[in-house]
Amino acid sequence: AQSVSQHNHHVILSEAASLELGCNYSYGGTVNLFWYVQYPGQHLQLLLKYFSGDPLVKGIKGFEAEFIKSKFSFNLRKPSVQWSDTAEYFCAVNQDYGGSQGNLIFGKGTKLSVKP
């Protein structure tokens, strides 16, 4: 079955620490990749996305992600986290059929807690 795996359920970091959240998917073929963030009490927001081209994608708020096709991975990174980055992060994938796309499949999410 097609799936998206996020390795960590809960990550706790101090401010200024570096962040890397893992995401692996099990689809073959062409995929589109997304990271969404859900701040406490807020709705899901798109952090960044990858469709094609440069596998290193930069998103909002200093986040970036690297698509490594050979590893079926799309890990999220940030060099220095802030307390305001405390949120839940979701990796999501859909299959690209050229003229259309499959439904978005989400990982189970990683909660990030940043200590001030």
Place this chain on the structure above:
Amino acid sequence: DGGITQSPKYLFRKEGQNVTLSCEQNLNHDAMYWYRQDPGQGLRLIYYSQIVNDFQKGDIAEGYSVSREKKESFPLTVTSAQKNPTAFYLCASSTRTALVVGYTFGSGTRLTVV
């Protein structure tokens, strides 16, 4: 401003009752989706609709029903057959072209069965 409106924000239901969650979008998106979010489970797809008057079951459709009579609206009914309905429900929409930029999400409805 364009976006997705879900109502109500909080909903309480007695066991055995059906309840309908509203989702309206003014983004002119063709596709709409309902997800259920539970702690540690991520988002799981309940139903989706790519076009008016058509919809398909997602991964966990049992105990739920939907309709898509208008492009802007995609209400979800949680029926009494849903064994564990207490959850956070998210509605989303997207375009259907290959240049889709991901989904736009509503702010969610938290349903509690009492």
